[in-house]
Amino acid sequence: INNDRFIVERSRNQRTFSPIDTVPAMALNGQGAAYESFDDTVLPGYWHYRLRQMGKDSTVSFSPVQSVLVLSREAWFRLICFILGRQLYVYLDAPASGPGGYSCLTCRGYCGTRGK
Numbered sequence: 001i002n003n004d005r006f007i008v009e010r011s012r013n014q015r016t017f018s019p020i021d022t023v024p025a026m027a028l029n030g031q032g033a034a035y036e037s038f039d040d041t042v043l044p045g046y047w048h049y050r051l052r053q054m055g056k057d058s059t060v061s062f063s064p065v066q067s068v069l070v071l072s073r074e075a076w077f078r079l080i081c082f083i084l085g086r087q088l089y090v091y092l093d094a095p096a097s098g099p100g101g102y103s104c105l106t107c108r109g110y111c112g113t114r115g116k
Contacts, residue, residue: 002059007052008037014048014065044075 003025009017021037039049047070051063 002055002057004054004056006035007054008039009050009052010039010042011048011050011065012045014067017048017050019052040074042070042075043079044070044072046070 005025006023007019008021008023010020011017020039020041023035023037026033026035039047046067048065048067050065053061053063055061
């Protein structure tokens with residue numbers, strides 16, 4: 001098999017894609033393999049992803065584009081930090097019942113303190 005690596009690409013507009021991760025090919029003899037990649041820098045909103053498959057002989061092919069709506073708390077936190085600048089934030093997680101948790105985070109995502 002001619003597979004060398006997969007490059008995960010992200011776009012906001014489905015025209016201009018930027019690489020966010022590279023995953024080496026692991027499948028031997030065409031048996032297939034499972035791959036994972038995480039985008040932990042994405043902000044809230046619609047994002048478009050595709051795979052760029054790189055062959056050992058420098059051939060390139062692309063997967064179909066997959067669109068994803070990102071709504072996670074962590075993505076909203078990154079957006080707020082992006083808007084407000086470098087500050088320290090206290091992040092509280094208080095469920096309806098049971099113990100809650102807290103974290104002190106910088107806008108770059110560094111965790112200074114965590115507890116319950």
